[in-house]
Amino acid sequence: MKVTDDRGKGVLDRILKWLDDRIGIYGHTIRPAPKYAYRLDYWLGSFVLASFILEVVTGALLALYYVPADPYKSTVYLIQQVPFGALLFSVHSWGAYAMVFFLLVHMTRNFVVGAYRKPREIMWIVGAALAGLTLTEAFIGYSLPYNLISWTATTTGLNLFTYMPFGLSVLISQFTIVPTLPGLTQDVALVDRFFVFHWIVGGLIMLFVALHLYIFEKHGITPPLTKEEAPELLDEYGERLERDPDWKLQPLMRTFGIILMTFLMAIGGVVLLASLVPFDIGVQGGQLTYLKPEYNAALAAQTPPIPDWYFLFVYFFYKSVNPVDASWIFLGWTAVTVLFPFIDQYVFRHKAPHPVMRPAAIALGTGFIVSFIVNSVWAYETPGRDIGPIGVEVDAVIFAVSFLTLFPLLKFVLQPRALKGYEPIVGGGVKVRKLNFMPGMSQFRIMNRVLQLSFLGLLSAVVYLTLQSTLVLIFHFPSWQLYSGALIGTDMLAAGTLIGLLVFFGGDRR
Amino acid sequence: MTLAVGGAIAIAPLVTPVLDYAGYYYTSLKSSSTKYLVANNSSGLLGYPKYRVANVKDIQNQSNCPVYFFAYPLTDEPCFLIDFNALNGQKNVSFQNPYYDKFRIQGFQQIQGVGPNKSICAFSAVCVHLGCQLPAQVLTSSPNNPGLNPQTTILHCPCHGSEYSLIEGGVVKAGPAPRPLPAILLEYDETTGDIYAVAANGPYFSEAVPRTTPQDNLLYDPRYSYSVPNNPSCSQG
Numbered sequence A: 001m002k003v004t005d006d007r008g009k010g011v012l013d014r015i016l017k018w019l020d021d022r023i024g025i026y027g028h029t030i031r032p033a034p035k036y037a038y039r040l041d042y043w044l045g046s047f048v049l050a051s052f053i054l055e056v057v058t059g060a061l062l063a064l065y066y067v068p069a070d071p072y073k074s075t076v077y078l079i080q081q082v083p084f085g086a087l088l089f090s091v092h093s094w095g096a097y098a099m100v101f102f103l104l105v106h107m108t109r110n111f112v113v114g115a116y117r118k119p120r121e122i123m124w125i126v127g128a129a130l131a132g133l134t135l136t137e138a139f140i141g142y143s144l145p146y147n148l149i150s151w152t153a154t155t156t157g158l159n160l161f162t163y164m165p166f167g168l169s170v171l172i173s174q175f176t177i178v179p180t181l182p183g184l185t186q187d188v189a190l191v192d193r194f195f196v197f198h199w200i201v202g203g204l205i206m207l208f209v210a211l212h213l214y215i216f217e218k219h220g221i222t223p224p225l226t227k228e229e230a231p232e233l234l235d236e237y238g239e240r241l242e243r244d245p246d247w248k249l250q251p252l253m254r255t256f257g258i259i260l261m262t263f264l265m266a267i268g269g270v271v272l273l274a275s276l277v278p279f280d281i282g283v284q285g286g287q288l289t290y291l292k293p294e295y296n297a298a299l300a301a302q303t304p305p306i307p308d309w310y311f312l313f314v315y316f317f318y319k320s321v322n323p324v325d326a327s328w329i330f331l332g333w334t335a336v337t338v339l340f341p342f343i344d345q346y347v348f349r350h351k352a353p354h355p356v357m358r359p360a361a362i363a364l365g366t367g368f369i370v371s372f373i374v375n376s377v378w379a380y381e382t383p384g385r386d387i388g389p390i391g392v393e394v395d396a397v398i399f400a401v402s403f404l405t406l407f408p409l410l411k412f413v414l415q416p417r418a419l420k421g422y423e424p425i426v427g428g429g430v431k432v433r434k435l436n437f438m439p440g441m442s443q444f445r446i447m448n449r450v451l452q453l454s455f456l457g458l459l460s461a462v463v464y465l466t467l468q469s470t471l472v473l474i475f476h477f478p479s480w481q482l483y484s485g486a487l488i489g490t491d492m493l494a495a496g497t498l499i500g501l502l503v504f505f506g507g508d509r510r
Numbered sequence B: 001m002t003l004a005v006g007g008a009i010a011i012a013p014l015v016t017p018v019l020d021y022a023g024y025y026y027t028s029l030k031s032s033s034t035k036y037l038v039a040n041n042s043s044g045l046l047g048y049p050k051y052r053v054a055n056v057k058d059i060q061n062q063s064n065c066p067v068y069f070f071a072y073p074l075t076d077e078p079c080f081l082i083d084f085n086a087l088n089g090q091k092n093v094s095f096q097n098p099y100y101d102k103f104r105i106q107g108f109q110q111i112q113g114v115g116p117n118k119s120i121c122a123f124s125a126v127c128v129h130l131g132c133q134l135p136a137q138v139l140t141s142s143p144n145n146p147g148l149n150p151q152t153t154i155l156h157c158p159c160h161g162s163e164y165s166l167i168e169g170g171v172v173k174a175g176p177a178p179r180p181l182p183a184i185l186l187e188y189d190e191t192t193g194d195i196y197a198v199a200a201n202g203p204y205f206s207e208a209v210p211r212t213t214p215q216d217n218l219l220y221d222p223r224y225s226y227s228v229p230n231n232p233s234c235s236q237g
Helices: A011-025 A040-063 A071-080 A086-114 A119-142 A148-163 A168-176 A186-219 A233-242 A252-276 A311-322 A325-336 A342-346 A359-381 A389-418 A441-474 A478-505 B003-020 B027-031 B056-060 B082-086
Strands: A283-285 A287-290 B050-056 B067-071 B078-083 B095-096 B110-112 B118-124 B147-149 B153-157 B161-167 B172-174 B183-188 B194-200
Touching: A011 A252, A040 A086, A040 A186, A040 A252, A040 B067, A071 A086, A071 A287, A086 A252, A086 A311, A086 A359, A086 A478, A119 A148, A119 A186, A119 A311, A119 A325, A119 A342, A119 B027, A148 A311, A168 A186, A252 A478, A311 A325, A311 A359, A311 A389, A325 A342, A325 A359, A342 A359, A359 A389, A441 A478, B003 B056, B027 B082, B050 B067, B050 B078, B056 B078, B056 B172, B078 B082, B082 B118, B118 B183, B118 B194
Parallel strands: none
Antiparallel strands: A283 A287, B050 B194, B067 B078, B078 B118, B095 B110, B147 B153, B153 B161, B161 B172, B183 B194
C-alpha cells in the first residue's frame, strides 16, 4: 500500500519510516490521516483516551495509600497527610467524570455522523462495551472512599441486579457475595473485592481500548459525510487521496501533534478544574478536610443515596416502575445501544451516512438523548421520592414525539431538499471545495501577525508557567498542592493551545 | 434425554431464586448460619424460631417513641415493633394479612395487634424494593418525607420513595416496591408482658438474591450491611 510515500518530512516521520522499513507499522498500526480530518470532532476519542491514561496514572498513585481494610480512614489520611494526596484524589475523581463525559460526547458524535455503519459495526460494539466497562469502573470506584452516600448508593445499586433476568443476578452475586472469613466483617471484605475489581475492570478497559484502536487503524478515519451510498473506507478512494487537496494525507507529525494537543487539553482541563473545585475536599486556613462523613448504617437509613450523575437515568427507572420492569427497560436500552449498527442496517435500512439520509436513526437517537437528560434532571430533583409510572410515560412520549416530528421532517422535507442539486461523487473523482472567503494580501498579513503574536504569547506563558510549577513542586507545602495543580493545569492548557496553533495553522498551507 | 438435562441446567438459575422466595432453605438456616438467634429451634414455625424480642414495658417506657427495634431471625436483620396506641392512639389493631395463603407460612388470615391495648405490631426494617434500611425511627410531619408519618402510618423509604401503609399491614401505597412490607407475627404473654416473634408472614428483601447452596443462605442480601439501631432511637424528620 502506498499511503506513506514522500511524507517523511518531520523527524518523527523519519523515525517511523525507519521503523516501518524494519517491522512494518504503516497501514495497520499507525496510518496518516487526510487533511479534512484535522477538525476537533474527528479526535474526540483521543480526549477519552487521555482521561483514561490520566485515571490509570493517578489511580496507581492513589492505590499506594489506599487500604481496603480501612477504606474511609485511609482516604482521609491520603487527603490530609500525603503530599499531593488531595490533588491526586481530586484529579482522579474529576478525571472519572471527564472520561464518562468525553465518552458520551464521542459516542453521540459518532452516532450523529453514522460512523457505526458497515464495516464499523464491531468497532461500535467494542466501543459500547468500553462504555459499559467505563460505567462499571466508575460505579465501583464510587464505592471505594466508603463515605455515607457512596457506599449506600453502591450497595443499593448492586441490589438492583437481583431483579435481572437471564441469570444475571446469579452472575453478579457470584462476583460480589464474599465468603465470611473469621475476624473480618462482610462489609470491609466487599470493599476489598471492589478494589480488586477496580483494577480488573481497568485492565479490561485497556484491553478493549487496544482492540478499538486496532480496528480504528485498520479502517482509518471515516470519509466525510455523503448523501448517497459510497465506500466507507479511505483505502477505496485511492485516486482521490492523491488528487483532492482536501484529502491529502498529512505527515504523521501532524497526527501526533493533534493527539498531543488533545491530551494536553483534556488532562490540563481536568487538573485545572480539580484544583479550582476540589472534589469533596474543603480548604480552611491551609487545612484540607474530606467533606463526606463515613458510612454508618443508622445514618444511611436517613440519607437518600444518590448515584453519580451518569447513573441518574437508571435510578430514574427504578423510581418510576417496579424493579422487574425497570430491569427490562435498562437491559432494553443497553441492547438497542449495543446492536444499533444492525438495527440501522436491517431494520431501518439506511443507505448513506448523512443525518438527513438516516431519519429513523436520528429520531431514535434524539429520543435517547432527550430522555437521558430529562430522566437525569428529574431523578436528581427528587432524591428519595418516588416518581411513579408517569416517568416512563413521559419517556415514551419523548420517543413518540421525536419520531413523529423528526422522521417526517427529515424524510419528506430535508432529504429531498438536500438531494436536489446534490452532485454525487463519482468513485475516486475530484471535487474541489470552493473557498467562500479568500483573504486579500493585507488581511492575510494581519492574520499572520495575529497568529505569530498569539504563538509567542502562548510560548512565553508556557515557559513561565512551567518554571513556576516546577518551583512550586520543588518547594512543596501541603496547602500549596491545589495552587500548583492550578498552575500545571493552566500550563498544559496553554501548551495544548500552542500545539493546536501549530497543527491547525502551521506547516504549508497549499 | 440430553434435551431434558440441558433444559434443566439452562433453567436452573431461574428456578433457584423462586425456591428461595418460597422459603425453601429456611429450615436449613439454623444449622448453616451462625447468625441464627436460636440454635435448637424445635417449636418454630417452618424454621423460624420463637424468640423473645422485648417486654411490653421496654416499648412503653420509651417516652414519645412508638418504635422499638430488634433483630429477627438473624442477628443482622433489623425489625421493629410499632405501638399504634403511642403512635396515633389506635387500639385493637387488626389488619388483613397481605401474604395470606402465599409462601410456606399458612394461616394468619388476620393479623392482630398484641399487648395490653392490642396495638403492637412488628415489621421488617428493610425495604423489599432494593434492600435499603427503613428509617422507622424518624417521625415525619408529611408522608412525602423519608421516615414514618404518625397520622397516616406511612413508612417512606429514603432510596426510591416506596411508601408502606403500616396500619393496613404494610401494603404499598406509592413507589416502586413490588410487594408489601413483611410483618413479623407476634405472640404475647399476658402474665409477664413478654413479646415473642414467631414468624414473618413473607420473605424479607430476598426475592432473587441468588443462593446456590443452603450454606449461602442468609435471608438478606449479605452484601448489604444492616445494623439494628439502639433503642430508643426516635427523632423528628
